Amino acid sequence: MTAQTRRWLVDADELARLLAGDDPPLVLDARWNLLGPDGREEFEAGHVPGSRWVDLEHELSGHDDRSRGGAGRHPLPTPEVFQAAMRRVGLDPGRAVVAVDGGALLPAARLWWLLRDAGHDRVQVLDGGFAAWRAAGQPVETGPSAAVAPGGFVAGPPRLPATDAAGVQQALAEGRPVVDVRAAARYRGDEEPVDPVGGHVPGAQNLPSALLFGQDGRLLPPAELARVLGDLGPEPVLYCGSGVTASQTVLALAEAGREDGVLYAGSWSDWVSDPGRPVQTGG
Structure with a gap:
């Protein structure tokens, strides 16, 4: 990859085209607030149609003796915890994922990192997050995520530094x-x-x-x-x-x-x- 190539980011209009295509990505919304309630309420107030919310505190972080990276407020989850989270939202091996947050690319980048660490490289981040999606005039869905069948995602051994x-x-x-x-x-x-x-x-x-x-x-x-x-x-x-x-x-x-x-x-x-x-x- 050269420094001129955009590999890991996608903009709102391109995401809309992908969602209308034959192999649409799974959009995972990881909105989260550092000093406030989790991002579920924000997600239910408006999100990319068909997207599913994931919980940074409990699904993208781990709090037991096997957590990587030490203790702290958001250590990495174990592969088992992360695998269960990705199966809950219906992710199957090989399916493209677009990670979304409110706009600062914070929890979305954590999700991007975890997926790549688990061996799932078919993942991008929505540049500008949900704020950019709304600014582009794209459609918005409200309410909780629809129920989905569990996915078959398998978290491989950790591989990122x-x-x-x-x-x-x-x-x-x-x-x-x-x-x-x-x-x-x-x-x-x-x-x-x-x-x-x-x-x-x-x-x-x-x-x-x-x-x-x-x-x-x-x-x-x-x-x-x-x-x-x-x-x-x-x-x-x-x-x-x-x-x-x-x-x-x-x-x-x-x-x-x-x-x-x-x-x-x-x-x-x-x-x-x-x-x-x-x-x-x-x-």
Whole structure:
């Protein structure tokens, strides 16, 4: 793939054409609110026709001893949990998927990452999310998802780069980049609206995820993403508050032609769960 090729994103008009075709994708809506109720109510108020809602908190995250990436607020689900979720929404092996969220490409990118990690590469993300779908004048459906027969999706063994706190420490010791993609104020520790401790992993650099988007709220074109992300060294370890925004940055790297982004799924919420781990504030 070259940096000019759009592989992992689809726009609203193209999604509409795909849905009208002979092999329509399964649209999965992962809308979610960080500080509010889950996204089910928003989904039922309006969504892409035929789409099905998935729950980031309970289906795209895992909270047991086998979760990858450490603890934290949104560690990765086990393959069994994720497989059950994808079967619930009727996904079969080989079927195309388009992941949708409200527009920021956060939970949709987490779903994209999980599907690829499980061996299901036929997945794209709706650029601009449901907001872009509405802005394009496309039809909207309301109400809950229709009942569907369980799918036959099988989650393969994990295959995408992911790490935990020990892996972050090893990367720093080896001189590999560790990148905090939260806003600069949270990175510096000036404010921390979610986690109990502010600051960042000592030695981590800051690349706020907002830099990956244009004024229209959509991900930058591949060549511009390559420019913004160009200073990152090989195999960058990416973290945020709880691993969701970091998935978005892995998606941006992939759109720029790089498949070497390493997800620290536990992220800052996992790092500060151990008071013995160092914390740095300031720039």
